[in-house]
Amino acid sequence: MPEQTLDGCRRCSLHGVCANQDAPRRDAALRRLGVSRGTLPVGRALFHAGQNLDALFALRSGSIKEVLTRPGGSESVVHVSVAGEVVGIASLAGRPSRTSAVAVTATRYCRIPLAAVAAVSNETPGVAHELMRMLAEKMSSAQEFVSSLIEQDAVSRVAAFVLDMSTRLERAGFNGDRFRLGFSRRDIASYLGMTMETVSRAFTELNRRRILDVRAKDLALLRIGDLRLLADAATT
Amino acid sequence: MPEQTLDGCRRCSLHGVCANQDAPRRDAALRRLGVSRGTLPVGRALFHAGQNLDALFALRSGSIKEVLTRPGGSESVVHVSVAGEVVGIASLAGRPSRTSAVAVTATRYCRIPLAAVAAVSNETPGVAHELMRMLAEKMSSAQEFVSSLIEQDAVSRVAAFVLDMSTRLERAGFNGDRFRLGFSRRDIASYLGMTMETVSRAFTELNRRRILDVRAKDLALLRIGDLRLLADAATT
DNA sequence: CGGGTTATTGAGGGGCATCAAACCTCGTGG
DNA sequence: CCACGAGGTTTGATGCCCCTCAATAACCCG
Numbered sequence: 060m061p062e063q064t065l066d067g068c069r070r071c072s073l074h075g076v077c078a079n080q081d082a083p084r085r086d087a088a089l090r091r092l093g094v095s096r097g098t099l100p101v102g103r104a105l106f107h108a109g110q111n112l113d114a115l116f117a118l119r120s121g122s123i124k125e126v127l128t129r130p131g132g133s134e135s136v137v138h139v140s141v142a143g144e145v146v147g148i149a150s151l152a153g154r155p156s157r158t159s160a161v162a163v164t165a166t167r168y169c170r171i172p173l174a175a176v177a178a179v180s181n182e183t184p185g186v187a188h189e190l191m192r193m194l195a196e197k198m199s200s201a202q203e204f205v206s207s208l209i210e211q212d213a214v215s216r217v218a219a220f221v222l223d224m225s226t227r228l229e230r231a232g233f234n235g236d237r238f239r240l241g242f243s244r245r246d247i248a249s250y251l252g253m254t255m256e257t258v259s260r261a262f263t264e265l266n267r268r269r270i271l272d273v274r275a276k277d278l279a280l281l282r283i284g285d286l287r288l289l290a291d292a293a294t295t
Numbered sequence: 296m297p298e299q300t301l302d303g304c305r306r307c308s309l310h311g312v313c314a315n316q317d318a319p320r321r322d323a324a325l326r327r328l329g330v331s332r333g334t335l336p337v338g339r340a341l342f343h344a345g346q347n348l349d350a351l352f353a354l355r356s357g358s359i360k361e362v363l364t365r366p367g368g369s370e371s372v373v374h375v376s377v378a379g380e381v382v383g384i385a386s387l388a389g390r391p392s393r394t395s396a397v398a399v400t401a402t403r404y405c406r407i408p409l410a411a412v413a414a415v416s417n418e419t420p421g422v423a424h425e426l427m428r429m430l431a432e433k434m435s436s437a438q439e440f441v442s443s444l445i446e447q448d449a450v451s452r453v454a455a456f457v458l459d460m461s462t463r464l465e466r467a468g469f470n471g472d473r474f475r476l477g478f479s480r481r482d483i484a485s486y487l488g489m490t491m492e493t494v495s496r497a498f499t500e501l502n503r504r505r506i507l508d509v510r511a512k513d514l515a516l517l518r519i520g521d522l523r524l525l526a527d528a529a530t531t
Numbered sequence: 532c533g534g535g536t537t538a539t540t541g542a543g544g545g546g547c548a549t550c551a552a553a554c555c556t557c558g559t560g561g
Numbered sequence: 562c563c564a565c566g567a568g569g570t571t572t573g574a575t576g577c578c579c580c581t582c583a584a585t586a587a588c589c590c591g
Contacts, residue, residue: 127442130527137442149438151431157439181420188413191423194430195387201434202385203393205441206363206373209488213547244570252445254548259571275556275570291366449579480538490580495539511538511588538587545580555570561563 064120064167065142070232072145073117073171075189076179092175098167105146105160105168112150114172118142121166122241124250125158136250139163139242141224143231148194164241208251211292216251217261219290221271225280237279300356300403301378306468308381309353309407311425312415328411334403341382341396341404348386350408354378357402358477360486361394372486375399375478377460379467384430400477444487447528452487453497455526457507461516473515 068074080088096119099105105116108128123146125138137158140146146160150173180187204223208216221240229235242250248258265271270286272279280286304310316324332355335341341352344364359382361374373394376382382396386409416423440459444452457476465471478486484494501507506522508515516522 127439129443135442135446137438149431149435151427152435153428153431157435177424180423184417187416187423187427191387191427191430192389194427194434195385195389198430198434198437199385199388199393201438202373203363205445206371206488207365209441209445210371210485243568249446252442255570256549256572257547260547263571491538492540492581493579496579499539532591534589534591536587536589538585540585541583543581546578548577549575551573551575553570553572556568558567559565561565 065231070143070230071117071119071169072143072193073115073169075186076171076176077169079179079183079186092178093172094175095170096167097170098165099162100165101162103162105162105166106156108157108159109155111155112147113174114147114170115150115176116146116160117169117171118144118146119167119169121168122163123160123166124163124242124246125160127158134249136246139246139250141227141231141241142233144227145193148197151194163243163246207290211290213253213257214261214264215289215292216253217247217258218265218270218286220247220251221265221278221280222283222286222290225283235280236283238277240276240278301467306379306466307353307355307405308379308429309351309405311422312407312412313405315415315419315422328414329408330411331406332403333406334401335398336401337398339398341398341402342392344393344395345391347391348383349410350383350406351386351412352382352396353405353407354380354382355403355405357404358399359396359402360399360478360482361396363394370485372482375482375486377463377467377477378469380463381429384433387430399479399482443526447526449489449493450497450500451525451528452489453483453494454501454506454522456483456487457501457514457516458519458522458526461519471516472519474513476512476514 065071068077077089077094099121105123106112118140120142123140124136126134127137128134149156149158180190204219207219224240225235228238244255244258248255251258262271262273266273270282272281301307304313313325313330335357341359342348354376356378359376360372362370363373364370385392385394412426416426440455443455460476461471464474480491480494484491487494498507498509502509506518508517
């Protein structure tokens, strides 16, 4: 299973922000804007709940889960991100984050200060529009994904999750038919609103029906059509 | 139960876009931008799935449900909006809407062309930021709301829904303790991912415990603390 | 007042949570 | 190198919540 790392900035969601600098002096320009790179070992947090964020994070490799801790103390995974995607969009709301972003696998990222985003947006309206477009896109696809989750049974939810991961990995230029799922059964369960055991049984079922090939965290999508049927299945 | 209508533009989410015109010539400026008002009877659509949207809609009164029709033909409510809120945010993504927006109660709205939004944003960066902030805010609160739904039982889901409605009505300047819910049990059920019967049973239960006073569609929040406890209840 | 839609209430069955135990995986240290 | 242990995963048995089907009741509008 190849490691999933962006081979450059071209597939990055925030490409527009960085690429807009003059090519010859790009590095200097990016440094002046405060853009920096970093790495994160498994289990470490990109940011914590309550923290006042002033940057977006573009993932170069790895995977992140955003965890919400409720008043009662229970935690649940409210969002997952993979290479090529942006974490910390909620920071644009200008209030402390209510979620913590934890590395599920070793992760490399670019940190892009909000000030840089704002500066580039102001001098290049196209970038502002692009950001807006990205937000709206993310919003409506999240809405659809969630609504498809809430109405369906366990196997369909897992199918939808796998398809979603596949689509998003492909968007970043990876192989969407065969990939290693960084997230544990427990994380997936939390994200999908069910128990670890039920997620496991769903994977077993999909494997038995030869729709997926499941080898622990390594997945192969054998029959994408059937997977899509399951995910879109209308219970009503 | 008083009708819920914004008494002006001050509580409108898109106030920034319109209010930024010169006061003396505001009407003319707004007309030039293509901002217009309209009304919608019950059951009529603000826009249809597949339609290419070129405007945002700010609700002056009434309530809207956004319905997603799946490949299989089944429909589900993926979003609800009340007076003071904006419908059609997905149009910022620049592709045809996948949802239809249907009036649940008689609705009055302002139609604000995207061109107007872009024009104002360009000449006033503050407005662009405000829009971005609004999007991010909407996104993260939707995320939290949904994640609280997905993990909880029927009574908690309904409690969370009622609280959410209450909060949003208050934000627009209405009474959040006592209001008429425009949405039918069926709509609520679809939105919350359960059946009409279960929603009904949940309301009955909340009424029996005197946490809500339920008279068909008229609700009174008797013990908001307990309601919040239920909504935030951590099953795990 | 009557027809149609919407809401409520009841009885029964199925899917998922829960509890429990065995198995696998992988890093750690002997 | 392998034994060991801790966490992750799978599988099984049982009970409960919610969906389904069905009937009655309330509401709304002509």
